[in-house]
Amino acid sequence: MSDTPDSAVQTVRTYIEQHRAAFLDDLVEWLRIPSVSAQPDHAPDVRRSADWLAAKLKDTGFTTAEVWETDGGPAVFGEWRSADADAPTVLVYGHHDVQPAAREDGWHTEPFEPHLADGRIYARGAADDKGQVFFHTLGVRAHLAATGRTTPAVHLKLLIEGEEESGSEHFRELVEAHADRLAADAVIVSDTGMWSEDVPTVCTGMRGVADCEIELHGPDQDIHSGSFGGAVPNPATVAARLVAALHDEDEHVTIPGFYDDIAELTDEERALVAELPFDEAAWLRTATSHGTLGEAGYSTLERVWARPTAELNGIGGGYQGPGGKTIIPASAMLKLSFRLVGGQDPDRIEEAVRAWVAERVPDGIRHEIVFGAPTRPCLTPLDHPALRSVARAMSLAFDGQKVRYTREGGSGPAADLRDVLDVPVLFLGVSVPSDGWHAPNEKVEVDLLLKGVEASAHLWGELAGSLSTAVAPR
Structure with missing residues (x-):
């Protein structure tokens, strides 16, 4: 565990504020690329998105930024090694492809012409997942500014997939083919969210x-x-x-x-679920449903997260x-x-x-x-030291608030990384339910996006302190 002084927290925030406008301008430029992997007509756009990100990683400081081919959409790999040879290695996963979107679906504005209003960016991919991928680029630079380092505190790698929204059909094959280069001590998945704007949380599992x-x-x-x-x-x-x-x-x-x-819920896990401020009536409105029904003996949240x-x-x-x-x-x-x-x-x-x-x-x-091709469940042990690092980084970003734990009922390819690389998978996301993933008028809250930048800035030092360095550097 690393001690983060108040001065470092303030330095991170000052750096982010100084670079906020350029960061948002870059994100808007990326969001204009309609990288819809499910529609063959957009295959050139998916490639253009990958090329754009690889170039931006180079601009950020990553010494390696490559576009990796698959039989579907191309992925992007980035690497920035630490000057500390024995530093642990962390791999960040996300995706740059997006769901289909058209104005006639019910969008108030053009889905690939980002619209900034009321502290939000409305665009397809704003939250899922370009915004949450991109916050790491400013986060690592803020980390360097706050620590005085010229390289990250960990060996940092990124794998940004290009076909998550069309089923990740070739993802496991990609990971297996590049397992040596992807080797890591932990994986951070930035393709999840938080409970709400005022309740910071860390996801610990996906079905x-x-x-x-x-x-x-x-x-x-x-x-x-x-x-x-x-x-x-x-x-x-x-x-x-x-x-x-x-x-x-x-x-x-x-x-x-x-x-x-x-893996049955433990008493501790059930207690953590129970302490969340869950409003079942509001949840039903979000579900556009009129009553709950599910496996006897479990609460609504337990049913959708852990059963x-x-x-x-x-x-x-x-x-x-x-x-x-x-x-x-x-x-x-x-x-x-x-x-x-x-x-x-x-x-x-x-x-x-x-x-x-x-x-x-x-x-x-x-x-x-x-x-069809299955997706395996993924679960982070509550006592894993790297999970505590993620929670501390989130708490620093959210002014010392208690960070609670959630799960998500949906699914993703994170388990392929866990299984092939034999490493723990952790989740860091700042999107909220109102962001409307896959829906018309998807948006991201700019203030929360910048909180993600802050959490990313603190995370690398936290993980450098908590991850075991007993294994040889990756």
Whole structure:
């Protein structure tokens, strides 16, 4: 642990204020690049975004800034080694690609023409994730100004992905191919957020996800229900029965083995969740929903952060036009997704789902199940010294406020970094729920973005003190 004097805190803030305008101008320039990885027409823009960032990392002081090719969107790798040979190595992860956006989706302004108003920047990618990637460039310079160093206190690396918003299809392959150059003692993920503007928090985990589509085939064509109904199996009925059997009356998932090996919440973790100022009515308004429902024995936050789920995402089959059509349909389909928590293995979940479906499909129904590429869950131990470093850096940025811990119900590729590099993954983000990730009028609060810069400036010294240097420098 490092002691950060008040003078260093003030030096960081003064430096940031002096460079605020240039920092925001650069970010606005980057946000103008429509790096939408899910749309092939924007592939040149994704590359332009990567080239822009690599050039800016060079301007910042990174001695290495490279664009790494994948079979999808290109990634950016940056490195700035510390003059301290035995300093620990920290890898920052984020992404420079963004979600699709168009004015007709409900944007008040053009999504790729950033609009500054009321202390906010409105633009696609402002919070997710360009703003939260870019705050590290000013943060590391403020770190140098406050410490008098010419190089960071850690060997600093960045890996900024170019296809996170389209599923990170090639990310693990990229990490495996460059594992030697990405070697680190800890990973910092800046693709998360905080509880609220006035409650600083650090995320300690994200759920994984596995998803599948189930096709059920009965007769070779739609057939007359009067002539054949009640005598042959109906694939739409089978689909409905599968969905109905997925949960019991307590909303527990009924698939055998589904809960095996999960990391149960400890009493300490449940207490930390309970102390957050959670307003369920406000949360429901954000969800545009009218009531809560979930696994018995757990609070709403525990359900969305720390418990696995099985959800029906889509169902179809049979006649759906106006009026009636008395048929037994030839086929039906289901789309299911499973959010996974620490300890769960997506491969084992896939095996369990396949066995569960096979047991329930009657003779006369053929079925096919196709699973997408899974994302593994990621969890930071509460007692890890690097987590305490992140919390201290956040507290320094937020005037000594207590920093609480949260999780996120969504998923990301952080577990690939953990598994391939064999290092702990930590999260540092300053976005808030009102920023509207993936929604029209996405924005970032400028004051909070600059708090992210402050936290980044303090983080490198904190990690240099807390991470073990027993291993050889990376």
